[in-house]
Amino acid sequence: MTFEDIEKLKDQLNQYAYSYYVLDQPEVTDQEYDRLYRQLEVMEQEHPEWIRPDSPTQRIGDTLLDGFTKVTHQTQMYSLANAFNQAEVADFIKRVESQLDEPVSFMCECKIDGLAISLSYQDGYFIQGATRGDGRVGEDITSNLKTIQALPLKLRSPLSLEVRGEAYMPKASFQALNEDREAQGKAPFANPRNAAAGSLRQIDPRQAAKRHLNLFLYGAVVQDDFQPVSQADLFRQLQDLGLRVNSLNRLCHNLDEVMAFIDEIDQKRNHLSYDIDGVVIKVNQIDQQEKLGYTVKAPRWAIAYKFKAEIAQTRLIQVEWTVGRTGVVTPTAVMEPVQLAGTTVQRASLHNIDIIQALDVRIGDHVYLQKAGDIIPEIVSVDLDQRPASSEPLDLPTTCPECQSELTRIEGEVALRCVNATCPAQQLAGLSHFCSRNAMNIMGIGEKVLAKLLSENLIKDPADLYYLTVEDFLTLDHVKEKSANKYIDAIQYSKDNSLSRLLFGLGIRHVGVSAAELMADHFGHLDKIIKATPEEIETIEGIGPMISQSVVDFFEVEANLDLIQRLKQAEVNMEQVSESVISSEATSFLLDKTFVLTGTLSHYTRSQAKEILESMGAKVTGSVSKKTDYLLAGEAAGSKLTKAENLGITIISEEDFIEMINEGENDE
Numbered sequence: 001m002t003f004e005d006i007e008k009l010k011d012q013l014n015q016y017a018y019s020y021y022v023l024d025q026p027e028v029t030d031q032e033y034d035r036l037y038r039q040l041e042v043m044e045q046e047h048p049e050w051i052r053p054d055s056p057t058q059r060i061g062d063t064l065l066d067g068f069t070k071v072t073h074q075t076q077m078y079s080l081a082n083a084f085n086q087a088e089v090a091d092f093i094k095r096v097e098s099q100l101d102e103p104v105s106f107m108c109e110c111k112i113d114g115l116a117i118s119l120s121y122q123d124g125y126f127i128q129g130a131t132r133g134d135g136r137v138g139e140d141i142t143s144n145l146k147t148i149q150a151l152p153l154k155l156r157s158p159l160s161l162e163v164r165g166e167a168y169m170p171k172a173s174f175q176a177l178n179e180d181r182e183a184q185g186k187a188p189f190a191n192p193r194n195a196a197a198g199s200l201r202q203i204d205p206r207q208a209a210k211r212h213l214n215l216f217l218y219g220a221v222v223q224d225d226f227q228p229v230s231q232a233d234l235f236r237q238l239q240d241l242g243l244r245v246n247s248l249n250r251l252c253h254n255l256d257e258v259m260a261f262i263d264e265i266d267q268k269r270n271h272l273s274y275d276i277d278g279v280v281i282k283v284n285q286i287d288q289q290e291k292l293g294y295t296v297k298a299p300r301w302a303i304a305y306k307f308k309a310e311i312a313q314t315r316l317i318q319v320e321w322t323v324g325r326t327g328v329v330t331p332t333a334v335m336e337p338v339q340l341a342g343t344t345v346q347r348a349s350l351h352n353i354d355i356i357q358a359l360d361v362r363i364g365d366h367v368y369l370q371k372a373g374d375i376i377p378e379i380v381s382v383d384l385d386q387r388p389a390s391s392e393p394l395d396l397p398t399t400c401p402e403c404q405s406e407l408t409r410i411e412g413e414v415a416l417r418c419v420n421a422t423c424p425a426q427q428l429a430g431l432s433h434f435c436s437r438n439a440m441n442i443m444g445i446g447e448k449v450l451a452k453l454l455s456e457n458l459i460k461d462p463a464d465l466y467y468l469t470v471e472d473f474l475t476l477d478h479v480k481e482k483s484a485n486k487y488i489d490a491i492q493y494s495k496d497n498s499l500s501r502l503l504f505g506l507g508i509r510h511v512g513v514s515a516a517e518l519m520a521d522h523f524g525h526l527d528k529i530i531k532a533t534p535e536e537i538e539t540i541e542g543i544g545p546m547i548s549q550s551v552v553d554f555f556e557v558e559a560n561l562d563l564i565q566r567l568k569q570a571e572v573n574m575e576q577v578s579e580s581v582i583s584s585e586a587t588s589f590l591l592d593k594t595f596v597l598t599g600t601l602s603h604y605t606r607s608q609a610k611e612i613l614e615s616m617g618a619k620v621t622g623s624v625s626k627k628t629d630y631l632l633a634g635e636a637a638g639s640k641l642t643k644a645e646n647l648g649i650t651i652i653s654e655e656d657f658i659e660m661i662n663e664g665e666n667d668e
């Protein structure tokens with residue numbers, strides 16, 4: 001065997017993989033590929049010195065990553081301004097044409113709903129891949145990107161080049177992954193994009209490889225030896241280099257052609273094997289792109305037309321009422337299963353009584369469903385024409401579905417509440433929150449164990465956990481000495497946690513991970529928070545009146561003070577030992593970003609949205625300027641919206657906002 005033999009076999013395998021994954025035209029059977037692959041493995045074992053970086057055996061590393069290091073992009077990775085209707089597309093085209101004052105053509109492409117990535121090649125070899133991050137600095141995810149079979153480890157020409165595109169999880173992989181997760185009792189991912197994000201941040205590339213991601217490239221950093229003249233030319237050149245390019249694109253010359261393409265794609269999108277959320281319209285000629293330039297966030301030569309949320313129709317079978325951690329009783333609609341934007345939906349939150357009454361939704365009704373922020377299914381309306389004659393308004397519960405005590409509706413609140421502090425459903429939800437990953441992180445103690453402990457009367461609240469003994473655990477069914485010891489160890493270990501975890505774990509209304517951290521960092525000790533006035537708490541940047549009042553209310557309740565006392569006696573740490581131990585993705589993502597809010601929101605008041613943003617480290621200002629990063633536009637947004645559009649500021653809807661604040665929490 002010679003070096004050339006290995007090279008030949010390697011090149012042949014790479015060619016087969018290219019035909020299969022990039023061109024979608026398999027040349028050989030899977031068995032034949034596997035046979036040759038094993039042959040290469042054997043040869044490489046004999047001559048490890050001949051292994052080249054583009055060998056298919058080098059795709060899946062077997063060492064665990066030690067976090068993700070930062071990567072500075074060669075040039076900024078921009079995002080895109082959005083258009084939501086034909087008029088906004090027309091405005092874009094008009095603006096471009098008047099600025100250029102010469103004929104313009106537009107390349108229209110699918111807007112792939114995945115994660116923006118940047119790939120660096122040196123002398124033709126793939127050397128590094130990164131996430132977009134804040135646009136200037138991203139995270140190094142090379143090992144996980146290498147597991148994507150369509151990503152060439154070597155280009156067809158020895159260029160040094162940074163290319164840009166989107167990594168995504170095909171719908172089929174997403175469905176298989178979620179089925180698998182549910183079978184294992186893990187929470188399913190909300191959508192393919194979150195699943196792709198989670199997969200690319202796996203610390204074990206072998207796990208990432210199992211997620212079967214794919215990618216499309218649509219951009220590159222132009223340089224001396226790579227100078228496409230147009231977006232169409234760029235596509236050709238990327239393709240010639242062996243990179244995967246989406247073939248659903250079209251060169252258009254006017255608004256009508258652009259809108260026709262958008263409509264065609266909208267019709268097709270449910271049948272595609274990947275999720276798209278719109279169409280990107282780009283000025284085709286690169287010299288024209290350069291003339292138009294960029295705003296801080298986005299190119300002036302492109303816009304993303306966002307599809308309207310999909311709507312599905314189904315029938316309401318029943319409404320379930322469940323009690324949450326804070327005693328709020330929430331209704332969930334159970335419906336005949338229906339396909340909606342890539343998933344099967346049969347449950348949707350009805351939120352509260354006001355919403356039920358506004359919709360006047362009844363059992364047996366035909367209802368229309370939509371996904372908020374492309375994630376959360378919601379009933380948007382009822383088809384009154386199809387309502388059965390015998391239908392009656394929904395029965396609203398008067399007693400708690402768990403403990404049967406009388407429900408109350410607090411003045412000024414829409415929620416129905418079970419105020420029985422010993423309601424088992426609330427106790428369980430509260431305990432489970434206390435033990436959860438971002439709170440005290442008591443490993444191994446999940447809902448099942450907690451439910452058993454509760455029903456055996458061994459615990460009532462979180463403090464009781466710290467008084468449990470190995471013998472207590474042994475009285476539970478199926479618990480052996482080994483697990484009992486493990487549970488006790490995990491509980492003991494949690495005593496040293498920082499204050500921020502404890503504070504979040506207490507489950508005070510509106511106190512999320514970030515607010516808990518801000519308060520813990522500021523006050524340093526729980527006793528100081530207990531003694532603080534709302535005004536003192538509000539001096540913390542990012543904490544507003546809603547959160548501060550809620551904290552003060554919590555510590556005015558005798559039972560809560562008693563709980564703290566028992567935690568102290570059990571020697572649970574009450575001090576902030578290190579700063580920012582649990583900062584979430586979302587926190588860093590929104591940190592120092594400037595928002596302006598305008599129009600009417602439907603899920604929050606503007607001041608609530610402001611408070612949420614501030615508690616996550618963002619700034620909220622009153623007027624739009626060049627410094628604004630995002631405009632959150634609700635219904636009937638006025639002049640601020642126009643101004644933001646003119647300045648090319650990223651405009652987000654309430655759904656985008658909800659998605660933003662949930663980002664990170666959906667990650668693994």
Ligand code: IVH
Binds near residue numbers: 304
């Ligand atoms: S072009 C400077 N083209 O959409 C050019 N982006 O909302 C900026 N995206 O961050 C991007 N498909 O992750 C472009 N065909 C496409 C795209 C695309 C998906 C993503 C990309 C970007 C985001 C902006």
